[in-house]
Amino acid sequence: MVAIRMWLLAATAVSVSAYGEYKVGEKVAVYVNKVGPYENPHETYHYYSLPLCRPEKIIHHSLSLGQVLDGDRMADSPFDIKFNQPMPFQSLCGRQRLSAANATALAEAIEKMYYAELIIDDLKVHHFLGSVLEAAVFPHEHRVFLYTHYEFELEHNEGHVIAVHLRMNRSSRLELQHETEVAVDIGYSVVWRETSTPVASRSQSSSSSSSTFFAASRAGAVHWLSIANSLLLVVVLVVTVGIIVASAVRRDLSRYNRRDDEKDDYDELALDNGWKTVAGDVFRPPAWPMALSAVLGAGAQLLTLATALLLVGTTEVVAVHNHGLLHSLCIIIYALTSGIAGYVSSHKYQELDGKRWIANINVTSLVFVAPLAAAWAFSNTVAWTYGSTQALPWTTVVALVAIWALVGYPLTVIGGLLGRSVRAARGSSAPFRTRTIARELPREACTRRTPAQALLGGLLPFSAIAVELSYIFSTMWGRETYTLYGVIAIVFCILIVVTACCSIGLTYMQLASENYHWWWRSTLIGGSIAVYMFVYGIGFLLHSTSMGGPVQLTQFVTHLGLLCYAAALACGTISHVAAATFVQYIYSSVKSD
Incomplete structure (x- = not known):
């Protein structure tokens, strides 16, 4: 079993991103990945297709074959998270002004329930871009809001990031309107918490945190x-085949084998009915x-x-x-x-x-x-x-x-x-x-x-x-x-x-x-x-x-x-x-x- 494990890990080494071991104050690897409608799992786009904090030069991260097939497109992000160092509100890329076209595109993405995926130290976290307020009373009201404050809570143990939790601060959201320019200032804050969860269980911790966003596995x-x-x-x-078919075959064999063994095969077949009748054709190539x-x-x-x-x-x-x-x-x-x-x-x-x-x-x-x-x-x-x-x-x-x-x-x-x-x-x-x-086939019912x-x-x-x-x-x-x-x-x-x-x-x-x-x-x-x-x-x-x-x-x-x-x-x-x-x-x- 150890040999099998080593062979598979070696064969898929390019598919497994190694997580890091950090010292206090060392920068944690944070990448942006992809965005897409929540209801369409296989419709994904590059994170920087959104008009938010898009750098002049996008630096992509190397990917494995499996990650590319899964639609991943990892790239460097402007998030600056330091290991075990809490951080109050920090502007992500400064105040930027969205054109009317970009504001409209962003509002339409929020209306389609677009989510985004970040990868922090090889742990995936997800968040919605914003929310829609739909009033069901007259007069009708339809308002679109963009989340502007990322609240990260990271768990650590022995120099490793164990789990990442992301909450979008709903009190810090910005209303978007179609065909209207708007100024946006995206920011984030970081809280660290020590945990006793071992490093070997970090994948389970990550899955547990993701279940708050995606549907958790159903009970067994x-x-x-x-x-x-x-x-x-x-x-x-098995009982049907074993009793009915087996007994029928046994009965047929008993009946067929009572024939005179000295007769020619085909003369014998002419006297029989059933599956032995086609013995001379059953092995004919199809x-x-x-x-x-x-x-x-x-x-x-x-x-x-x-x-x-x-x-x-x-x-x-x-x-x-x-x-x-x-x-x-x-x-x-x-x-x-x-x-x-x-x-x-x-x-x-x-x-x-x-x-x-x-x-x-x-x-x-x-x-x-x-x-x-x-x-x-x-x-x-x-x-x-x-x-x-x-x-x-x-x-x-x-x-x-x-x-x-x-x-x-x-x-x-x-x-x-x-x-x-x-x-x-x-x-x-x-x-x-x-x-x-070849023997002529009998007529069969539909x-x-x-x-x-x-x-x-x-x-x-x-x-x-x-x-x-x-x-x-x-x-x-x-x-x-x-x-x-x-x-x-x-x-x-x-x-x-x-x-x-x-x-x-x-x-x-x-x-x-x-x-x-x-x-x-x-x-x-x-x-x-x-x-x-x-x-x-x-x-x-x-x-x-x-x-x-x-x-x-x-x-x-x-x-x-x-x-x-x-x-x-x-x-x-x-x-x-x-x-x-x-x-x-x-x-x-x-x-x-």
Whole structure:
């Protein structure tokens, strides 16, 4: 565990800003970061886009990859805070006069509930720019006020800043009017308080102080209720699959194995009804084998990524509640696990008698990255058009492309070569020979066709994660901090079991009706969870948030689409592997007997 911690810290070193140890009177590092509407978490702008105390030359602070992806744009500030030295009211940048246009822009920002973010010794603090007084009586009154007095309270222990609390003095506020010039004097005061909180707990202290501004994490009671509900669902499904499907398969095997062993396989099949009838076609390669292999490879990689992130979160190797660090971890782990995608895809493609293995590796490397790049290009263009810090600088784009080109793609090729060679060495594992002429499929009712069966198969897995999904959405597009990684790890395991059980049950029903096109259907059974997730996400947007505006809505739709697509790949892989294992087992049992 120590080795894992050291490796992760080294790999994400650029994502972790070191806090300082100060002597009395030494200047504390204070940076300005970003501003944006409170209701739109992903619509952020540079702090100095505001016409307040803007320096002639803006000096930016170096940022990690994860911080840039999180929309951070840290720059030096005019705040002069000395360690353990109280300070009465101090003017921040002197008296400045705002033009009518700047005063109007500032008033509109306050009306949109803009907040600002400061970073003091690597601790984030937030504040609203001002307030709006809205009289609900006749005559109507609408007044906009700008806060002009920052009151800092800092806690310290053994030369370290432990926590920062910021309160805006409401008695020192200035009224702004549209299209009217105004003189502004922004000031601040500092109070220091000694605390016994150890330095190791400064992140918890910071989270506690931030919860007074942003929404605190919800209690875990609903989490455990969700888990209890999901566990009950798992028990019901396992019992259903274990008793009904297993007993049906056992009965079928007993009936099939009473046949005369001396008969030819195909003569015997002609006398049977049910899933054994299609034994000569069930292992026939499906349509688009390269696409199927690429989907399974990408899904296996995403499952590995999710498992690694949950392992890091539950063991608390690093503080994954930090969004910037979480972004860095995702990129690093995704790049390093690219070999898994290549291995699984090439292994499956070889099993399906594929010949264009180079094209298969290329498709595998792009099956998730290409939609990701397209979605990013669209959202980044919108963010850039509106001047949002969510638009990535070209240097960051080059760095991301380099990570994929120099690490991700080569590992995909290496994994593909290994998967191809291993599969070639093992040879075919199909227990029955494939017929030369494909068997004609029977007519099926609408409810037994692929769309209906796939949607049915995704409903139960979605119901198992629906409650927990609301917490994840609140973390992604709200102001909550998700810390219960142990809970989500349990839900993740439940999702795997439920998806596998649904896939096995529906695949058995399909084969029993003599439909041997199970390859893609079994994948779509798990992948259809994305449909429910997307509908749920749109409902979350409309009924649980007040988000709006082109930047935020573009970010929401693209992020939601990518999340659902990733879930489709991962859950589709789970359901396909479960179905393939089940099919291999039942037909091998007939063959061996």
